[in-house]
Amino acid sequence: MQGWKAAVLGACTVAAAVGEASRAPFGTLPDGRPVEEVTLSNGTLTARIIAWGAALRALHVPDRDGHAADVVLGYADLASYLDKPNYFGASVGRYANRIRDGRFSLDGKTYTLATNDGPNSLHGGKEGFDKKLWTIAHLEGGATPSVTLSYVSPDGEEGYPGTLTARVTYTLSAPDTLRIEYTATTDKPTVVNLTNHSYFNLAGEGSSRSVLDQRVLIPAEQYTPVDATQIPTGERAPVAGTPFDFRAPEVIDARIRDGRDVQIVRAHGYDQNFVLADAPTDALHLAGRVEDPASGRVLEVATTAPGVQFYTGNMLDATAVGKSGLVYRQSDGLALEPELFPDTPNQPAFGSARLDPGGTFRNVITYRFSTLAPTDRTVR
Template sequence: MMGSTAAFGAPASSGRLSISSEPFGKTTDGVAVERYTFGSAHGIQVQMLTYGATIQTITAPDRHGKRASIVLGLPTLADYIAKSPYFGATIGRYGNRIAKGKFSIDGKSYQIPTNDGENALHGGPVGFDKKVWKATVIKEASRVGVSFHYVSPDGEMGFPGTLDTTVAYTLNTRGELTLEYKATTDKPTIVNLTNHAYFNLAGEGNGSVEGQLLQVSADAFTPVNSKLIPTGQLPPVAGTPFDFRRGKPIGKDIRVGHEQILIGPGFDHNWVLNNYDGKTVRQVVRAYDPESGRWLTCSTDQPGVQIYSGNFLNGSFTGLTGRTYRQGDAFTLETQHYPDSPNQPNFPSTVLRPGQVYSTKTVYGFGVG
């Protein structure tokens, strides 16, 4: 199935596009949060919050026309503030882990507060996922969406430089959700932005994703140590549970007693994507749910993707439709530079300098077949 594009059927059409907004509560310090709804009531429709520039829902029809959100989300702002494990959030300044929160640029050392054992995860304890972004509506004939803007001051979470960041989320008439990240700095710094949507193509709250099919264009991956920090090696996926090149159910090898699976526990790793040149957006992932017929593609110009199999979802989250999320109920496709790149000289660099523009793009395509 995964080897045939025909099996995916036609892309979803968003038809006539519209956008609206409404209040979504206030943060604990009184900052107002808005929710934007854009797309089509009959095709793909996205809801996003200014808190964390967060995707709350992506609603798509199945092969029978039944609509459901295919990303995990929470019903209230208070839930996001109190307990969200980065559901749908825009992640920064540095997505994924930095060993012991330490790195250096041009011989100068920096320390990020740790929030994942001894490591810094997703930008530290108060990352971009916990900021209220300024939103500007994008409304054109062929696409609609929101541009989110946040200026991170010099020294925030220990990172050097004032980072001026814009992330535009737009949905076009072909049902493609495009994420365009841009950032500039006034001092040398590191940047690795991504989105942390948790996908379940059967619909959020509809059980495990282990039977959903996944295909990843990656001949290698980055194994990790017991603290989930890359070892620096880039071994081939061939002969391991990490080989998704021809496509297979997500859960097919997740119970294999492989050392890296035991560390996870499950998949929580970076895949080294093929054909990376730093600028070309190429399709790198396809996923398909045989039950609903919904499919998803992911295209990016990034060198890696973190695929996480929801290992730490433990039933303590009540989702949008009142059902709890348990282990294995979603997977992520976090397009990114490799984890701990600032401390791994053989990994592609994440350093951004004054005068440079950090600019990356990721596109999610949706459909039913």
């Protein structure tokens, strides 16, 4: 695991003149607005980002034999993103994850949000940032191709105070690394929590294999248990002795069916926030590592966020048809979402999600890919 830190800090050398960035039509919204797709390529990785939801639609990554496959879930057409969003690859906000009862208070005033997950608000509400058309603000080729997209959320949208200007930049920052940086500013006090909601399957999204035989490492000593509505109780519980201990690589399938643990039962699998730090950090730290012994692909996720939500696609129900023409079923993808803790605006012990005028929200995420040794093809 030692290689991840050097890579994300820029120690890798990027060959010049191999990077490409281009844009093309992807579809048209019912109101007539065109949606574009940007393709970034550096000779090793190819990423495709659509302006609808500023979403990572595809990410082609080589396996141990050099064969590339698309390792994120998504759709072939815009209509599917509108019909069954599922947050595939989306930039989610204004507040990623859940807020209890769709309410929070700021400076003595209570704000009521749109609820879309039982009694709670999830990923920004009924029409969060994943369901907005972002503007392609800047496109750059060269050795580190990138695209920056922006979205201005008006004061009161989905119940949130303040006009929020959000930006996300996708960069192929090294031959093996996709870097995502979220920033946001506001004109009045508000709360904000932006992240990316890509579902990964290192076997390939069209492989017909689930992620259950893939290995996960999450370097967290604690996680935040939730109640029956998936809202944190406020406790930071130790992972030791529980199905949530991923401090050493563990096959997902080993404990995902542990019916003795109420957290597994409530979430229908893994859907928990893991504690990486007490607060956002300036430097990147490891959030998780995923290994697919069959293909040899390895993903290392680093971030500046204090938490990471590990989700095993529990609600995928075979009604969404993916890019390869296959239906996506439960556990066909996993998400590692670096972010502030769920319900932080209502839980002071979790820190602060507040953003004031003059300040800048920032969340940096890197996805670094490598491969296992040819001899490591077994699930352990």
